[in-house]
Amino acid sequence: MEEAHNAQVDKRLVRRSFDRAAADYDAHAVLQREVGNRMLERLEYIRHEPRVILDAGTGTGTGASGLQARYADARVVALDLAESMLRIACPVRPFWQRWRNAPVPVPVCGDIDQLPLRADSVNMVWSSLALQWCNDLSVSLAEFRRVLVPGGLLMFATFGPDTLKELRTAFNAVDGYRHVNHFVDMHDIGDLLVQGGYAAPVMDMEFITLTYAGLSEMLREIKAIGAHNVTAGRNPGLTGRARWHALEQAMETFRQNGRLPLTWEVIYGHAWKPLEAPRRTDVQPVVWQSRKS
Numbered sequence: 188m189e190e191a192h193n194a195q196v197d198k199r200l201v202r203r204s205f206d207r208a209a210a211d212y213d214a215h216a217v218l219q220r221e222v223g224n225r226m227l228e229r230l231e232y233i234r235h236e237p238r239v240i241l242d243a244g245t246g247t248g249t250g251a252s253g254l255q256a257r258y259a260d261a262r263v264v265a266l267d268l269a270e271s272m273l274r275i276a277c278p279v280r281p282f283w284q285r286w287r288n289a290p291v292p293v294p295v296c297g298d299i300d301q302l303p304l305r306a307d308s309v310n311m312v313w314s315s316l317a318l319q320w321c322n323d324l325s326v327s328l329a330e331f332r333r334v335l336v337p338g339g340l341l342m343f344a345t346f347g348p349d350t351l352k353e354l355r356t357a358f359n360a361v362d363g364y365r366h367v368n369h370f371v372d373m374h375d376i377g378d379l380l381v382q383g384g385y386a387a388p389v390m391d392m393e394f395i396t397l398t399y400a401g402l403s404e405m406l407r408e409i410k411a412i413g414a415h416n417v418t419a420g421r422n423p424g425l426t427g428r429a430r431w432h433a434l435e436q437a438m439e440t441f442r443q444n445g446r447l448p449l450t451w452e453v454i455y456g457h458a459w460k461p462l463e464a465p466r467r468t469d470v471q472p473v474v475w476q477s478r479k480s
Contacts, residue, residue, distance in 0.1 A: 196368065198298065201320050201413075202268045205246075208413035209271035212247050215411040218395060222344050222453055223250045223315045230257065233457065235340050237261050237310030242292065243299050243331070244268075244317020248276025251292040254313060264309070265292040266302070268320075300326050304334045311340045318345040319370055328383045335460040341385065346370045347392055347452035354405070354449060357437035361430050368414075373454045385458035392454045398446035402438050405449055 205212075213220075227250075238261055242251040245265035255263045265276050277294035297303040299314070299321055312331045321327040331341050348370045355367040373392050380388040399405040438447055 196320055196322050198268065198320075205267075205269035205413040206271040208411060209247065209269060209275055211411055212272070212275075212413065213249075215408055216246070218397060218451060219246065219316055219412065220249055221395070223253065226250070226313070226315055226342065226344055226455065227253045227257065229342070229455070229457075233340065233342075235311065237340070239309045240264065240311045240313060241266060241302075241304065241309045241334065243302075243312055243314040244320070245276050245292070246272050246317075248272075248292060250313060250315050251276060255290060255292055259290065261310075262290070263292040264295055264304070266295045266297050266299070268296070268298055270296050300330060302330045302334055306333050307336045309334050309339065310336055311342065314341075314343040314345075316344055316346065318343060319350075319368060324371055324376060324379050325383060328379055328385070332383060332385065332460055337460055337462045339460045340457060341460070342457040344453055344455050345376070347454045348372055349394065349450055349452040352450050353438065353441045353447070357434055357441075360437040361433045370452070373456075376454060376456060380456065380458045384461070386461040388456060388458035390454065390456045392452060395451045395453055396448050397451070398443075398448050401447065402435050405438075405447060 237258060240254050240258065240261050240263045242248075242254060242263060242265050245251045245267045248265055251263050251265040255261070265273065267273050267276065273294040273296055277292050295303060299317060300323070312335055314331075318324060318327055328341075335341065350370050351367045358367065373390050377388055377390045380390075397408075399408070441448055
């Protein structure tokens with residue numbers, strides 16, 4: 188029970204972290220942009236023409252902009268917990284855009300676990316690398332299902348348990364505190380989709396590895412995208428010189444070709460809200476794995 192408690196994400200810290208990271212976020216969010224682009228490419232193989240789209244966890248709005256460009260006539264709702272992110276995602280439109288009534292994403296500040304939207308109000312929920320900041324995915328998925336219209340599409344990407352595995356191992360050699368956020372396994376997410384009443388869920392995953400010259404650069408990059416540890420079991424103090432040296436030594440065991448690798452396990456999924464209430468709940472989700480670096 189204590190381990191589960193320590194893995195709980197503090198939403199206040201999440202909001203504060205991303206508010207602080209907003210101004211420089213796009214300069215460092217290479218992985219986030221790449222995952223978002225890969226999600227957009229997957230839409231080529233899905234037949235769906237949504238009129239209202241919710242981008243849940245929009246960040247600086249790159250996904251919302253891509254969705255608006257793809258579905259020009261759709262209304263895109265850009266939702267995020269951090270107001271500073273929304274100011275970048277949805278800036279005030281210039282007069283010529285207002286005059287032409289060009290569609291742009293609509294900003295909404297809110298929490299995925301308590302969506303400020305009415306039931307059956309959106310045709311597609313899109314969420315790129317935001318679900319890992321939620322404490323109970325069953326709650327998050329239930330909220331997505333609530334706001335989807337029957338026949339609506341849920342499409343998401345999140346991080347799996349092998350994410351930051353090198354850093355987790357190195358920290359474990361230094362102390363007993365939790366330094367890396369908790370991530371849910373792909374098969375468990377698939378089970379939650381089935382249990383939550385979604386139809387035809389499909390899951391797959393890939394590994395993406397980024398490399399760094401040293402530990403300082405790695406941790407600066409993680410902090411710059413607001414992705415540092417925000418769990419209850421984190422170390423409340425600063426890392427001393429001796430512990431920092433020990434951490435550097437532990438990370439050096441992973442160095443390859445002069446660079447320090449950092450793994451991100453990216454999980455992709457999509458599912459549908461049934462047109463009718465599902466009659467069976469024991470159907471297993473379609474799952475396959477693709478592993479890339």
